Amino acid sequence: MDHDAQMTDSSFPSDPAPEPEAAPEPETVSAPERTGPRVALFGLGTVGTAVAARLLDPAWAAGVVARGQAAPRLVGIADLDLDTDRGLLIPADVRQVTDYHELLDDEVDIVIELIGGSGVAGQAVLDALAAGKSVVTANKDLVARRGKELEEAAREAGQSLRFEAAVLAGVPVLGPLVDELSANEVGHIRGIFNGTTNYILSTMASDAREYADVLAEAQARGYAEADPVSDVEGWDAAYKLVILSRLAWGGWIDIEAVRRSAPAVGGESADGILGVKRSHMSVAARLGLVLKLVSRAERSGDLVHGAVTPMALKGDSRLGATSGVTNYVEFTAEPVGRVSMAGPGAGGPATSSAILADVLALGSGAGSTWGKLPPADGLELEDDLGGERGWLVVVEGLGEAGFSDGVKELALASTDEGFVSRPACLTAMTAKLGHFDRPITVYPVLADA
Ligand code: HSE
Numbered sequence: 001m002d003h004d005a006q007m008t009d010s011s012f013p014s015d016p017a018p019e020p021e022a023a024p025e026p027e028t029v030s031a032p033e034r035t036g037p038r039v040a041l042f043g044l045g046t047v048g049t050a051v052a053a054r055l056l057d058p059a060w061a062a063g064v065v066a067r068g069q070a071a072p073r074l075v076g077i078a079d080l081d082l083d084t085d086r087g088l089l090i091p092a093d094v095r096q097v098t099d100y101h102e103l104l105d106d107e108v109d110i111v112i113e114l115i116g117g118s119g120v121a122g123q124a125v126l127d128a129l130a131a132g133k134s135v136v137t138a139n140k141d142l143v144a145r146r147g148k149e150l151e152e153a154a155r156e157a158g159q160s161l162r163f164e165a166a167v168l169a170g171v172p173v174l175g176p177l178v179d180e181l182s183a184n185e186v187g188h189i190r191g192i193f194n195g196t197t198n199y200i201l202s203t204m205a206s207d208a209r210e211y212a213d214v215l216a217e218a219q220a221r222g223y224a225e226a227d228p229v230s231d232v233e234g235w236d237a238a239y240k241l242v243i244l245s246r247l248a249w250g251g252w253i254d255i256e257a258v259r260r261s262a263p264a265v266g267g268e269s270a271d272g273i274l275g276v277k278r279s280h281m282s283v284a285a286r287l288g289l290v291l292k293l294v295s296r297a298e299r300s301g302d303l304v305h306g307a308v309t310p311m312a313l314k315g316d317s318r319l320g321a322t323s324g325v326t327n328y329v330e331f332t333a334e335p336v337g338r339v340s341m342a343g344p345g346a347g348g349p350a351t352s353s354a355i356l357a358d359v360l361a362l363g364s365g366a367g368s369t370w371g372k373l374p375p376a377d378g379l380e381l382e383d384d385l386g387g388e389r390g391w392l393v394v395v396e397g398l399g400e401a402g403f404s405d406g407v408k409e410l411a412l413a414s415t416d417e418g419f420v421s422r423p424a425c426l427t428a429m430t431a432k433l434g435h436f437d438r439p440i441t442v443y444p445v446l447a448d449a
Helices: 002-011 046-055 058-066 120-130 140-157 174-178 195-207 211-220 235-249 278-286 348-363 405-410 426-433
Strands: 038-042 073-078 095-097 110-113 134-137 185-192 251-253 289-300 303-314 326-334 337-344 377-382 391-395 411-415 418-421 440-444
Touching: 038 046, 046 058, 046 073, 046 348, 110 120, 110 348, 120 134, 120 140, 134 140, 134 348, 140 235, 140 251, 174 235, 185 235, 195 211, 195 278, 195 289, 195 326, 235 251, 235 289, 235 303, 235 377, 278 289, 278 391, 278 418, 278 440, 303 440, 337 348, 391 426, 405 411, 405 418, 405 426, 426 440
Parallel strands: 038 073, 038 110, 073 095, 110 134, 251 377, 303 377
Antiparallel strands: 185 289, 185 326, 289 303, 326 337, 391 418, 391 440, 411 418
16 A cells, blocks of 8 residues: 555656545444354463454454354453453453353353463363363463373363464464375474564674663563563474474474574583674674574484574575564475465464464364374474584684684684584584684584575
8 A cells, every 4th residue: 555655646746635535434343243153262461362352353253254254252251360451342241250160161162272381271271171162272382391181182072272373373384284285294394483582683683782682672672571581592482393393293292302502612502592692693694694593303214303593594595584573484395395484473463363263263163283183192302413514613702813724624614703614513523623712602504594
């Protein structure tokens, strides 16, 4: 619309200004009959409020009906805090309770779990399934940590459990992986699964600022949580990798097996993006690289190799060019080749898109997110940093001393405080680096990003 308006203005600069028109009457949408499933919402935080707003919106319901589906009806809300004004006009016939058990009765068909965490939320999902409700959740922590248990409970209860919103929120990824890619053997999964860390790393690089400074700003603007641990330590991205792996390869990986730190040389390794410094980014940039928190997993026989760590990759590659809060995922599969998707991976509106689609899917008779896949067992994961590969090596404060000839032999490209190595295993390379008496940071290079 904006684009069209500008085109018109510049094409006809001498046209007289149009007569002002009377403001149109506000359009009223008559509420359609809601013949779809009766929904109870557990948890009225940011995402819960966005979901409730749409469920209560007659225009949204009318759109659903116009697209050939039955509009769901919000019949109950459970939250410990029912006093805060969230800007919702909740009709009197929508029950509001602080104890979710009160909503597990015959008046409810579907529970949307948005409590968060894996404790109370897990019990609520188990209780809902046992009470004969299908469940929709956006809770990646819960699904990744207790997926096997929840899957068994849903199958035993004969109820459906859907969790599209748990992975990349508004980017529809689980449905296509299970359905439209079902004729394929998935070889690898990788991408940028966390918007908060990608925003922080992108801003550190573009504005030459330090981590703490950018994090504080991201929190002030509401991009980052007040408690950012799950995002910045790589947990959130690891949860998504576990869920994608279950659907691609038929097993639940133990979340504790997912490596979340790049290797350390002569120091402590830091989880997630906690060890990434502005100075590292500047060395990377001089070598044509950017640093990104990359989630990846690759099937090899019965084993999956993968991790969630910062990696160095070309800035003009698909992963490298994914900036800000955008999420990106790609699958390499046979016979299709490489397939990728990108979009908004966080926030109320984007997450509500996937949650409501799951509710509509259940209303149309769809089953669980795992579709026709057989029950999952465990899946072994080993990290992927063991073999020969390229490394970005950053040696801070090297100054004029420069690199020795032995180290230079390792380098494919170098700058004053760092180099990109030839393919080498970490132990062989660090043996040659061992003589430095200053901090050394190494990042795995993602060569085919
Ligand atoms: N906090 C996450 C992110 C969104 O920043 O991507 C929810 O997984």
